[in-house]
Each structure stands twice: as structure tokens, then as C-alpha cells.
Amino acid sequence: MMASPRLAARSTSRAGEILSKRRVLAISNDLDQLRRIVATLERAGAEVDAVRSVDAIAGELIPHRYVFYSATDGDVRQLKILVPKLRERAHVTIVTPKATLSDLTAYLHDDRVNHVIVGDELDHGVFVTAQKLLTGDIFGIEKYLPAGTPVQYARIRDFHGRGQTIDTVLAYAEQNKMRRQVRTAIGAVCEELLMNALYDAPVDANGKPIFADIDPHDRKDMGSPRPVSIRYAATEGGFAIAVRDRFGRLAKNTILAYIEKCINSPNQIDRKTYGAGLGLYLVANAAASYVVNVAYGIATEVVCTFDRGAKSPLRLVGMFVHPGGAEMLKVGPTPETAAGQGHESFDQAVGSGDEPEMEHDG
Secondary structure, eight states: OOOOGGGHHHHTOSTTOOOOTTEEEEEOSOHHHHHHHHHHHHHTTOEEEEESSGGGOOSSSOOOSEEEEEOGGGOOTTHHHHGGGSOTTOEEEEEESOOOHHHHHHHTTSTTEEEEEEGGGHHHHHHHHHHHHHHOOOOOGGGGSOTTOOOEEEEEEEHHHHHHHHHHHHHHHHHTTOOHHHHHHHHHHHHHHHHIIIIISOBOTTSOBTTTTSOHHHHTTSEEEEEEEEEEEEOSSEEEEEEEESOOOOOHHHHHHHHHHHHHOTTTTOHHHHTHHHHHHHHHHHOSEEEEEEETTTEEEEEEEEESSSOOOOOEEEEEEOSTTGGGGSSOOOTTTTGGGOTHHHHHHHOOOOOSTTSOOO
16 A cells, blocks of 8 residues: 555654565655655555655664655755665665766765666656666666667677677667767767676686786787677667676776776876776766666676767666675775776776576577
8 A cells, every 4th residue: 555645654663664675765855856756656666655854754774675865955964864774775766956976976885875866867767766676677778768669789799899889889879860979979988888898897707807917909809708788779869878798797886986086086087097997987977877787797787878969967877786696796896906907907897788587688
């Protein structure tokens, strides 16, 4: 039975109670926005409890596994009150009207805060995020596209295939009347994600990057041990790509560490110094959405979307981890821990993708 906003506090009053996985808590002091979030969550299949503030939650422990928290006017001070009340395995989605890239990385530092939805993305972002969390079906570019959108597909194993595939993707973008600036962004992101998936994601049986000790110039003559796939589509509002490898090693702290290194560095444009760290930073700046789906040891998928019109800041960020082996992704390499492996270990953090048994590449 769906709880109305005025009744929601009652469902959180029993400390230690563990609710149904489909029971979701929505928090917003803006009543109209709260109603929008509740309606969208219910449409995604959730049973929703709602409160106007964190202070309205009775008890020391929030029993809900999934929490959608609205930071009105971008103010996330109440998040510091919310986090200590969360279950260890809780998942928080922040809804905020505005956020810089620095804000996004700051929000995501807690292990339980894995999704940020900004501005006009509210309805679609909340719906897709909730549906993926509730069903466990986390992979697939189709979730970010209107129903029935044709999706193109390519499978590659080497540097030559990467080049051909990027040319094909850009030709498709031009055919669908994407502006030159948008095509440039699409091409740059494709290049980064495909190179990372081909040569930085692969690891051996001991978890050591296979190409770590091979000069990047020599890699172009070598094939990746497992195929990489890319899916892409054009819509009325923009363009989407999804790149997958078959290793599933990307950890959230790795993404945040390298983006923040570039944000905070006065020499962030020096690729020679920061290697692919700059690549991840550029991907985050070029895309409107940046979503990572990971099943440890099986697959990582990076989904990026691009606006057809004027470039807007990144407005949808998500990190979805399949529960199988999730503990192995708690801590990944950072610029400090990866220093002995060269900048290629960073590339491993950037891109990967090809899912478990949820979809077959053929």
C-alpha cells in the first residue's frame, strides 16, 4: 500500500525495522516537488513513504534501503544529518536543481550516495534510477532512450576496429543531424572509452592489468583478450553511447579520485602529466549523463548521453553495482595507489562495459 506524504513518518518509527526492498523513502521540503518525486517513484514500481525533512524521521535508523533526497536550492547540509541514520547497505539518490562537477564528486563520496539527478532531469532520472535499483536490471542503453529507439551495435577487439567504429558512429551522428560541436564531443568520448575498454580494463587471473607494461604505442598492434562492444543511438533530443568490456573492475572511488585530481590541479590540461586522468575529466565535462554499471569480474558498462542543442552541465550521474562481488569494488586504484603502474591504471578506471547474462552480444 502506498503511503501518502503526511503518513510517511509513521513507517520509519520502529528502529531496526527492515522494510520491503520496494519501500522507498522520499525527502523534500518542497511539497510540489515531493509529490512529483513520489508519483515518479510509484510509476517505477515503488511503494513510497515521504517526509518533508530529515528531522521528521523518527528513530535513529532509517529502515529503507533506497532513499531519494531533494537538496532544495542545492543545499545539501541536511545530508550530513541523513547519512548517519542510513543502513549500511542503503542507496541514496540526490535530487538537486543545480550542481557543478565539484559538487557532484563531493556528493558521491559516501559509499551509500551513488546517484545525483540535476535540474530538468528530475522525472526521467528518478524513474530510471528507481527502476534499475528496484529490479536489479542495471545494464542497457535502452533505459536512457525513448521506447522503440533504434540502437546500433558494433563489436571490436583492436585499435584498427576502434578507429573504424568511431568513424561509423560519427557518420551516424551526422546522418541524424547532430551539430558539429556535438559530434566532436561524441568522438572524443568514444575514443576515450574504447581505448580504456580495449587496453586498460583487461586484467589477468591475478588482477594485474595485462597491458600495464606495454608501451601505449605498441598496443595498437595487439588485440584485446575479450571483445568490447559499443551501442549508440540518436533521439529527438540528443545522442547516446554505451561502451562495455568483460572485466568489471571499475570502482567509484577511482572515478572520483581522478576527476578531483584534474579539477584541483592547475595543470589539468597536461595529458603527459595526468595521462588518461584528463580523459575521464573530459568525458565528465563533455556528456550530459555519465552512468556506470558494473558486475564485478563480468562487465562494466559506461553510458553517456549528449544534448542535441546547447551544451549543458553534467546533470545525471549514477554508479550501479551488481550485488555479486560488490565488496570487491569498495576500493579501487587512485592516482596515489596506481603511481607505480603508470597512468594506464587510471584508464582502467575510466571505461569498461559488457554485461553479465542480462544481454548477449552474440
